[in-house]
Amino acid sequence: MDFLIKARLNSKVVIxxxxxxxxxxxxxxxxxxxxxxxKNINARHLLLDVRHLKGKVSTMDFLKIAASGAFExxxxxxxxxxxxxxETVKFSRAEALNRGRLxxxxxxxxxxxxxxxxxxxxxx
Numbered sequence: 831m832d833f834l835i836k837a838r839l840n841s842k843v844v845i846x847x848x849x850x851x852x853x854x855x856x857x858x859x860x861x862x863x864x865x866x867x868x869k870n871i872n873a874r875h876l877l878l879d880v881r882h883l884k885g886k887v888s889t890m891d892f893l894k895i896a897a898s899g900a901f902e903x904x905x906x907x908x909x910x911x912x913x914x915x916x917e918t919v920k921f922s923r924a925e926a927l928n929r930g931r932l933x934x935x936x937x938x939x940x941x942x943x944x945x946x947x948x949x950x951x952x953x954x
Contacts (some may be wrong), residue, residue: 831883833860835867838951842873845953852885874902875946877953879939881910889918904932906942 831853836845846864848857868876880887907923926933936942943951 831856833857835860835863836953837867837871837873838948839871841875841948841951842871843875843877843946843948843951844868844871844873845877845879845951847879847882849882850884852883852887854888854891857891868903874904875948876903876905877939877942877946877951878905878907879953881908881912883909887918889921902932904946906934906936906946908936908939908942910937 831848831850833846833848833856837843838845844864844867846860848860864876864878867873905926920935923933923935934942934945936945939953940949943949943953
């Protein structure tokens with residue numbers, strides 16, 4: 831599993847995308863780096879793109895990223911029906927909301943950017 835993390839400093843947005851076969855250790859490393867970056871640049875928005883993730887994804891591990899971080903961070907998770915993790919993502923969203931987090935799940939990047947209030951954000 832590969833991941834890429836980008837930050838848009840002027841808009842305080844972090845973009846994290848994953849590609850390839852699910853790997854718990856790599857996903858948790860990405861989570862740690864995302865949280866550190868959110869804190870370091872005082873970002874309030876996270877776009878998590880898991881459209882190209884393959885394999886069985888642990889609900890609890892996915893929940894860790896959805897429910898972690900500051901309460902002020904607005905997280906938009908984008909998945910594809912081909913990733914076969916719709917139920918995992920939706921469960922994680924429900925749990926994160928129960929914990930007071932601002933999380934929404936999308937299967938369209940444009941809708942996710944709009945919800946984050948950054949429709950002009952340069953990201954596919």
